[in-house]
Amino acid sequence: MRRSLFLALMTLTGATLGSFATAALPPTIKLGAVESLTGDNASYGIPIRKGIELAVAEINASTMLGKSKIVLTVMDDKADKQEGISVFTKLINEEKVCAIIGPTLSSTAFAADPIAQKAGVPILGTSTTALGITAMGDYIFRDSLPQASVIPGTLSKVIAKHGVKTASMLFESTNEYSKSEADVFKTSLQKLGVNLVASESYSKGDSDFRTQLRKLNARKPDILVFCSLIGEAIPVLQQAREVGIKQPIVGGNGFNNPNVLKNAAEAAEGLIVGSSWFIESTVPKSKQFVAAFNKHYGSDPDQFAAQGYAGAYIIATAIKNAGSAERAAIRNELAKIKNLDTALGTFSFDANRDPLHDSVPLIVQKGKYTLFR
Amino acid sequence: MDLSLFSDPVYLLQNLIDGLSRGALYAVYAMGLTLIFGVLDIINLAHAATFMWCAFAGWMAMAVFGLSLPAGLLVSMLAGGCIALMLEYVAFRPLRREGSDRLSTMISSIGVSLIMVSIAEAVFGVETRRFPNTVLSPRPFHLGGENGVSISPAQILILCASVLLMALLGYFIRRTRMGKAIRAIAASQKAARLLGIHVEAVIAVTFVTAGALAGAAGILVGLLTNNIVPDMGGQIQLRGLAVVILGGMGNMEGAVLGGLILGVIETFTIAYMPSGSDVKDAVVFLILFLILFVRPNGIMGRKSADRA
Numbered sequence: 001m002r003r004s005l006f007l008a009l010m011t012l013t014g015a016t017l018g019s020f021a022t023a024a025l026p027p028t029i030k031l032g033a034v035e036s037l038t039g040d041n042a043s044y045g046i047p048i049r050k051g052i053e054l055a056v057a058e059i060n061a062s063t064m065l066g067k068s069k070i071v072l073t074v075m076d077d078k079a080d081k082q083e084g085i086s087v088f089t090k091l092i093n094e095e096k097v098c099a100i101i102g103p104t105l106s107s108t109a110f111a112a113d114p115i116a117q118k119a120g121v122p123i124l125g126t127s128t129t130a131l132g133i134t135a136m137g138d139y140i141f142r143d144s145l146p147q148a149s150v151i152p153g154t155l156s157k158v159i160a161k162h163g164v165k166t167a168s169m170l171f172e173s174t175n176e177y178s179k180s181e182a183d184v185f186k187t188s189l190q191k192l193g194v195n196l197v198a199s200e201s202y203s204k205g206d207s208d209f210r211t212q213l214r215k216l217n218a219r220k221p222d223i224l225v226f227c228s229l230i231g232e233a234i235p236v237l238q239q240a241r242e243v244g245i246k247q248p249i250v251g252g253n254g255f256n257n258p259n260v261l262k263n264a265a266e267a268a269e270g271l272i273v274g275s276s277w278f279i280e281s282t283v284p285k286s287k288q289f290v291a292a293f294n295k296h297y298g299s300d301p302d303q304f305a306a307q308g309y310a311g312a313y314i315i316a317t318a319i320k321n322a323g324s325a326e327r328a329a330i331r332n333e334l335a336k337i338k339n340l341d342t343a344l345g346t347f348s349f350d351a352n353r354d355p356l357h358d359s360v361p362l363i364v365q366k367g368k369y370t371l372f373r
Numbered sequence: 374m375d376l377s378l379f380s381d382p383v384y385l386l387q388n389l390i391d392g393l394s395r396g397a398l399y400a401v402y403a404m405g406l407t408l409i410f411g412v413l414d415i416i417n418l419a420h421a422a423t424f425m426w427c428a429f430a431g432w433m434a435m436a437v438f439g440l441s442l443p444a445g446l447l448v449s450m451l452a453g454g455c456i457a458l459m460l461e462y463v464a465f466r467p468l469r470r471e472g473s474d475r476l477s478t479m480i481s482s483i484g485v486s487l488i489m490v491s492i493a494e495a496v497f498g499v500e501t502r503r504f505p506n507t508v509l510s511p512r513p514f515h516l517g518g519e520n521g522v523s524i525s526p527a528q529i530l531i532l533c534a535s536v537l538l539m540a541l542l543g544y545f546i547r548r549t550r551m552g553k554a555i556r557a558i559a560a561s562q563k564a565a566r567l568l569g570i571h572v573e574a575v576i577a578v579t580f581v582t583a584g585a586l587a588g589a590a591g592i593l594v595g596l597l598t599n600n601i602v603p604d605m606g607g608q609i610q611l612r613g614l615a616v617v618i619l620g621g622m623g624n625m626e627g628a629v630l631g632g633l634i635l636g637v638i639e640t641f642t643i644a645y646m647p648s649g650s651d652v653k654d655a656v657v658f659l660i661l662f663l664i665l666f667v668r669p670n671g672i673m674g675r676k677s678a679d680r681a
Contacts, residue, residue, distance in 0.1 A: 039499040078499075173651050200643075201650045205608050207598035210391055211643040212650060218384055231501055235600050242511050242525055263503060267511075 025068040029325045031056070031315065032097035034087050034112070036104040037076035040231035043259040044304050045104040048126055049074050051308030052101055054289075054296055059316045068325075070316065077103050081111035088112040092119045098325045099124065099318075101311050105229075106130035106177040113140050122318075122331040126311040127304050129253045130180035134353040139331050141353040143311050143344065145276040147184040147253065150359040154250065154274030155188050157361050157372060162248055164223050166197045168216040170209070170236065171227040173201035181227040181252040189225075197221050202232070209236050213243045227252040230259055237264040237271065248272060256303045261367050271364040272372055277306040277344055278360045279369070289343040310342040378645060387522050388644045389637065394528040396636020397535035398594055402609055403616035403628040404542060405457075405586035411623025412559045412579045415475055418482040419460050420587055420613065421606030422489035427453040427584075427591035428601045429493060432502050442508055446534070450588040457584025460485060461577055486606075493603035502601040509596055527596045538589055539629055545582070546625065555579055559623070611654075615661050621674025630672055635661075 033052050035045035053072065060069045073095055077084040084103050091097045092115065099122040103109050106128045116123045117137030125133060125142035129150070134140050158164060167189055171182035182199070189196050197219040200212040209232075216224060224247055228236050233254050240249065251260075251273045261268050279290060279300060289309055293301040301309070315330070317340060322329035338348045348356045361372040378384055402424060409417045431449035434440045440448065464485045468478050509530070513523040546552040554575045557565040566572050594609065595601045616635050620627025635657060642656045643649035649656075668674065 040501050042500065173648075199648075201648055203650060205604070206650070207600035207605070208395065211388065211640050214384070214387060214391075215378070215644055215649075218378060218381065231600075231602075234501075234503070235598060238511060238599065242513055242523075244513075244519070244523060265506065 024323050025065055025319070026325055027067065028069055028071050029065070029319060030095055030097045031070050031072050031312075032091035032095060032100040032102075033072060033074040034077050034084065034091065034100060034102035034104075034108075035074060036079040036108070037074075039079050041079040041104060041229060043230050043257055044127055045076075045079075047302050047305035048102075048104060048308035050293070050297055051126075051301065051305035051310075052312045054293060055309045055312030055316075057296075058292070059312065064316060065320055070312075073097065077105075077108050077112070079105055079108065081108055084108035084112035085115060088115045092116060092121050097121070098327055099315050099330050101126055101308070101315065103128070106133060106180065107175055109133055110136070110176055113137070116140070120331075121327050122315075122334055124311050124315055124334070126307040127253075128177075130177050131184065132180070138335075138353070139327075141334050141349060143314055143342075143347065143355050144253075144307050145357070145359055146354050147181050149354070150253070150274035150276065151181075151184050152188045152191070153359050154272065154361045154372075155185075155192055155194075158223060158248060158250055158272055159192055159194060162222060164194055166195045166219070166221045167223045167225055168198035168200075168219055168221040169196060169225040169227070170200050170202070170212055170216060172204065172229070172232065174204040175229065177254070178227040178229065178252070182225075185225050185227065185250075185252075194222075206232075207235060209239050210243055213240050213245065217243060217245050221247065223248045223250055225250045225252075227254065229254045230257050233257070233260055234263045237267045241267040256362075258300075258302050261364060261369070265367070268364050268367075273362050273364075273369070274359045275303050275362050275369070276355075276357070276359055277303045278362060278371065280371070281345070281360075283341075283343070283345045285341050286343045286345070306343050310344045310347065313342055314340065314347065383517070383520065383522055384644070388640050390522060390524055390528065392637035392640030393633055394531045394597070394636070395640055396633035397531050398590055398597065398632075399609070399612050399616050399635050400629045400632025401535045401538055401586055401593065402590035403613045403620070403632050404539070404625060405583035405590075406613050407617045407620065407623055407625060407628040408542075408579060408583045408586070410617060411625070412555055413465070413469075413576065415465070415478045416482070416614070417460070417465075417583070418479060418610070419464065419486040419489065420583070421610035422486040422493075423453055423456045423460070423584055423587040424591040424594075424609060425493060425603060425606040426456055426489060427588035428595040428605060429497060429502070429591075430588070431592035431595060432504065432601050435508050436502070436505055442530075445508070446589065446592055449592040450585040453584035453586070453588025453591065454581040455584070456489075457580040457587065458577060460584075461580040465580075466573070466576075490603050490606070497603060499603060503599045504596065527593075531593045531597060534589060534593060538586065542582070542586070542625065551575065551578055612657075615657065619661055619664060619671055621671030624671065624673045627671055627673030634672075 035049050036042055037045045056070050056072045075087040077087055101124050104127050109128045113123055113136050117139050123140045127144050128142055129144055129147045172178035198216050226236055249271050251271050255273045256275050318330045318333035321333040340347045345357050350356045362369040363372040406420050427449045430452035431445045434448040435445040464481045509526050513525040516522045554570050558575055616631040620631030639653050639657055642653045
């Protein structure tokens with residue numbers, strides 16, 4: 001009781017007197033991050049890690065948290081549920097981190113996030129988009145736009161441009177992210193008056209998708225929708241072109257990955273994706289981020305790097321406002337974040353701890369993501 | 374069943390081609406597996422790991438060292454032969470000397486298989502490897518115009534290579550001295566030894582042949598799917614065993630026929646059933662069960678005396 005009163009006081013003073021509050025922060029603040037750093041899905045996890053590390057370096061070099069420094073521990077969940085559970089447990093019980101950024105995949109989040117929720121450790125997902133991620137508990141936040149806030153907007157632009165009446169869809173029936181995304185596409189298409197003429201699936205481990213693709217194409221849909229993670233996204237695109245699919249292809253969030261462009265090459269031309277961020281964004285924080293990322297890593301950031309970078313700043317802001325590295329205090333301050341300037345634009349959480357901002361539809365042209373108009 | 378698609382003859386023919394090329398891969402893979410079974414009465418569960426290593430060997434040859442496709446195929450088959458020979462020396466021969474039963478030999482092959490997959494994960498990582506587009510064009514050929522049946526260069530290669538391999542293997546087993554020796558050992562090791570056949574040497578040749586077949590299957594699957602990963606053997610492992618049983622344990626023609634049947638059934642299940650991909654394994658194994666119900670020794674199966 002006394003402790004919570006103290007915390008409440010701290011939070012109160014923290015909110016009003018920022019400079020006083022930061023003085024009460026411990027000299028080192030332990031922050032965890034869990035990302036997929038090996039395997040195919042490392043092409044999502046590694047950019048996120050780069051984004052987080054860049055942000056943490058900037059924060060530590062600044063006076064944002066007074067004299068306190070963030071000590072970041074990044075762990076690999078290998079895109080595996082069991083591994084996710086074990087690294088979450090380690091970060092929470094042994095490293096005693098104040099919050100965790102991650103994990104990379106929704107499927108891992110469904111397995112591991114309940115552990116953090118139970119232990120009262122705030123989680124900030126920076127790439128999880130499936131339905132129901134934040135519904136797992138009041139300690140779970142994300143700065144990655146959920147599928148339900150990206151897909152309807154993207155689809156309506158595609159429909160308006162191409163006069164779409166029919167669509168067909170391919171998804172992985174053994175993955176939570178892909179299944180959830182397929183559900184959202186299905187409802188959105190229905191609402192927008194598009195007839196879903198065929199929906200086919202594949203399972204983990206499949207690598208020949210020609211039969212499904214031919215079946216989808218046999219219905220002559222106006223557009224095709226693919227929900228795949230990177231391992232399958234590349235062969236799915238290549239084989240789609242091989243079986244003669246020339247219609248516009250709308251990819252899910254898994255296709256927001258420069259590796260798709262690199263590996264699928266010309267098969268990726270014309271691919272449309274809904275993104276939460278675009279490299280040519282004119283938002284000042286975003287421009288700063290792109291310049292800093294290029295200087296630090298010598299390459300362009302992608303959407304996932306931007307979400308990781310913004311995620312670290314969002315957590316740091318909550319710590320600063322809380323004036324404390326206590327888990328509960330950080331959670332309460334995260335919930336209050338409104339109109340924060342980030343690389344993703346002006347950022348707020350809604351009542352369900354999901355981000356509130358617009359998505360950007362992109363199209364692949366000449367091997368690059370460009371604005372879809 | 375999706376009836377509207379049945380009335381489309383192009384769609385049917387297309388799926389038949391896809392099914393046969395998928396089945397040809399299963400056949401090439403299963404021939405090696407059934408050869409070992411026919412001769413030694415053992416199930417070599419490391420065949421899938423050999424297959425995977427060969428796909429990587431072919432990938433290294435073509436993507437890293439820039440060799441041509443025929444050279445890559447040769448490298449892959451050679452690698453398969455070498456790996457299978459090593460398996461024989463490490464996992465099978467020592468147990469055979471001790472007179473172990475079939476079960477312990479099978480466990481030994483599972484063990485070696487796990488080690489081989491772990492080494493591949495350590496060496497290559499778990500990310501997907503792909504062939505450069507220069508190896509084999511992804512552009513398909515069209516028969517009967519743009520809306521006709523299409524067949525990709527990879528599928529043509531698979532069909533040609535598998536027919537060639539089947540013919541070569543048939544000739545080798547039926548017509549050559551070594552082939553006759555292999556069949557003699559399959560009939561009875563003791564009798565073959567009494568006839569002056571160098572049993573251990575012939576078994577080694579059998580393993581090399583089976584390994585080369587795994588190698589061919591590995592590179593062909595790699596080319597068809599463009600997806601080479603350390604756990605790529607898992608799916609074909611189960612299919613291969615089903616094909617061996619379906620065709621009749623140890624029966625070479627049976628493996629070919631079984632492979633093609635399985636490939637076509639699998640493709641047709643996906644092509645004509647709603648959400649066919651989710652039930653493909655169930656359908657494939659249900660049909661396997663029904664066939665075995667009618668013919669317990671497999672389609673071409675005979676009593677165990679007359680194999681290979």
